[in-house]
Amino acid sequence: DAGITQSPRHKVTETGTPVTLRCHQTENHRYMYWYRQDPGHGLRLIHYSYGVKDTDKGEVSDGYSVSRSKTEDFLLTLESATSSQTSVYFCAISAVSGSYEQYFGPGTRLTVT
Amino acid sequence: DQQVKQNSPSLSVQEGRISILNCDYTNSMFDYFLWYKKYPAEGPTFLISISSIKDxxxxxxxxxxxxxxxxxxxxxxxxxxxxxxxxxxxxxxxGDKVIFGPGTSLSVIP
Incomplete structure (x- = not known):
């Protein structure tokens, strides 16, 4: 299994509070991705990174920001959580690019009340 | 507007028979296609892929x-x-981005 972890694995927070999710990899892969999974929508790309301090937006980036200061860590921040951001969040890594296989973390279940 | 569609939310198949899962896409710029498999409470895992130059x-x-x-x-x-x-x-x-379909839940009945 690829060395990719996510923390926390579960979180319940209140509307309006900031939340940061962490993705950590030990594979030294260049590309890192954040997705959210919702019923009927599959996996939707939030943001991705193609190198340290190099990030770009995905399909559903509004309300989210990311940072990547080290190769191994990719942080996803909800500046002010809303109930519509209740979801399961997956981090993924890829050595080459999105065109090739990605390795996914175990997911973080976030509930915003 | 979904660029990648999987019109069957679920599929049931008898053990030993063939399972056929379908996918349609709208963007002709896509040049690489992948299938991922996901079990409950786990992240997706890569299954198989195909380049647009192959059939x-x-x-x-x-x-x-x-x-x-x-x-x-x-x-x-x-x-x-x-x-x-x-x-x-x-x-x-x-390029660098991947668009996923909504998924098809496959049940294989023993």
Whole structure:
């Protein structure tokens, strides 16, 4: 299994509070991705990174920001959580690019009340 | 507007028979297609892929077919096994981004 972890694995927070999710990899892969999974929508790309301090937006980036200061860590921040951001969040890594296989973390279940 | 569609939310198949999962896409710029498998409470895992320059790729019990003119691909699993019961996501890429379909839940009945 690829060395990719996510923390926390579960979180319940209140509307309006900031939340940061962490993705950590030990594979030294260049590309890192954040997705959210919702019923009927599959996996939707939030943001991705193609190198340290190099990030770009995905399909559903509004309300989210990311940072990547080290190769191994990719942080996803909800500046002010809303109930519509209740979801399961997956981090993924890829050595080459999105065109090739990605390795996914175990997911973080976030509930915003 | 979904660029990658999986119109069957669920599929049930008898053990030993063939499972066929379908996927349609709208963007002709997609040049690489992938299938991922997901069990409950786990992250998706890569299953098989195909480049747009090919029309078939096979890996053991899994075969992916691509029909570019119809913008359609399918995943064949034969023979199907109970352990294949999972959600299958079709994905398409152009460059660094990947677009996933909504998934098809496959149940293989013993």
């Amino acid at each position: 078939k790729n096979e890996d053991g019990r899994f075969t992916v077919f691509l029909n570019k003119s119809a913008k359609h691909l399918s995943l064949h699993i034969v023979p199907s096994q109970p352990g294949d019961s999972a959600v299958y996501f079709c994905a398409a890429s152009a």
